[in-house]
Amino acid sequence: MRVLLFLLTGLLTWSACSSPEEAQSANVAIRFSHNWENTPVSAADFNILKFTNDNGEMLSIERLRYLISNVILTNLDNETYELSPYQLVNLGDEEVSIESTQVPAGDYKLSFVFGFTDTENIDGGYPDLNTASFNVPAMLGGGYHFMQFDGKYTAQNLPPAGFNYHVISAVNTADPNNLIFQDTSFKVDLGVVSISATTEIEIKMNIAEWFKNPNTWDLNVLNTVLMPNFDAQILMHQNGKSVFSLGTVQE
């Protein structure tokens, strides 16, 4: 009888310890979607002068890659769960996602950093990003692009011309002997999400926002060679803050 009690106690103790943990484990997947003012955009829309920005230029998308980092869930007790240290998202690659099985169920604030903070923007430090040729020249501070957005635009019936909307950590090169750096990465807070056993979270990018809010972007003026253009980088930094939003959360 004593043995039976011992076994019963042990069984209860084991189940008390393990079952809540098992119940809390969740599969979280983050997926990225892209739109132009709520019209979905995919690689199938590339190379067509079908988008019109706030300044009235027609434009096409031929390449759109961007980097986010510190993708984090923070619970009400300010405990954080890192879903990914960084992720290169390529609109041409529909399969990109972030997945984790390490997060307990519950309510969390979801956030990430667009680009790398200066501390993490280590020149040549990420082999997968080097392999993807996402580097920034050392003469501009090194590290990595935050976004490479290439396409063509046309205005006033002129032939289409290329644009390279490349976002990097800003550097003022006015005085080559005294480069001034400004960290233009920024944190994006997407609000509260409820994580259950299986949760898929959509992060949306409205591409049109890069050209409109708060700065109306004039592609006739700002089209190429924007990486060394400190003022353009500041404008991009400001416009980028309204680009991302939380999409559907499916449980």
Next chain:
Amino acid sequence: MKNNCLFLLAVFLLMQCSSKEATVYTPVPYTLEVPTQFTNKLIAPIIPANNPLTEEGVALGKKLFFDRKLSGNNTQSCATCHSPQKSFTNNLQFNEGIQGILGTRNSMPLFNLAWNFDERFAWDGKEVGLEKQALEPVRNPIEMHANWETVAEKLQASPEYPDLFLQAFGSSEIDSVLITRALAQFERILISGNSKFDRYLNGETTLTPQELAGFNVFMDEAKGDCFHCHGSDNNPLWTDNKFHNNGLDSNFSDLGLGAVTGDTNDNGKFKSPSLRNLKFTAPYMHDGRFATLDEVIQHYSEGLQPSATIDPLMKKVSQGGVGLSPQEKANLKAFLLSLSDSNFVNNPAFRE
């Protein structure tokens, strides 16, 4: 009694035959010598699980690469168009096949192929995977123009190949699958990573002021802006292995990637080649139209042709290009030549 003896003899002979293939050979794993800067800067090379590198496989692949039996009339080998001394291309704009028919593309140099992570090979990306790529030139009617079954029969009939295949793959039954696996193994060990610029990055030498100035032209978005497609000091492949229309033509006689995908948006796009070993690989571009590096630089500086698919990274197209000064052109050329790897082209391990 006589029948019993014959039966025992047959069993004995059968055991002799079968035991040879089953027990004799275990190929020795081949250790790839990866340059330090590749290890530090890049993700690991692609070695397919169904075709691991072995000493025997690589040696067999090398022998096959230089063997003219792979052509229809035994006059051409892979090395005919891909000579080690020329960084595994040759200096002809186009090559004649075994029947004297001229091709339409410049033969691509071969090196660092295991770091082509999309695994799309050839100028137009039509071959996916190195093993599959190796099938094509042998049966191409304007190249080696052979029949794979005939090639396999020729090798099978030779006194040495069956044993070499047995050592490499555990089977002496030669076919196109094993032949191309061996060729791919040899191609994957063709690593070029010891140029002057590599040694500079490793702290082993210095660059001249002109080479350094040329590197700055290469990396300056307002000047050469070469790095977006052709790698950098942080991507020692010196290519993105992607496909671009670099403004060679306004009208395309060769659709390139577009002919492969059927997507008109891909018309005129060709793979950006590595800038390593340019010293040995003239002429340049997919059709070998430029005989010299000066012509190449002139094209990007002043010769860009507009088209619907020209890459947006090509700047100032309406003006023909970014307009480098003569000094900037000379500097860029000096830098580009510093990416040439004489040790690679002189490596006896890669020679016949």
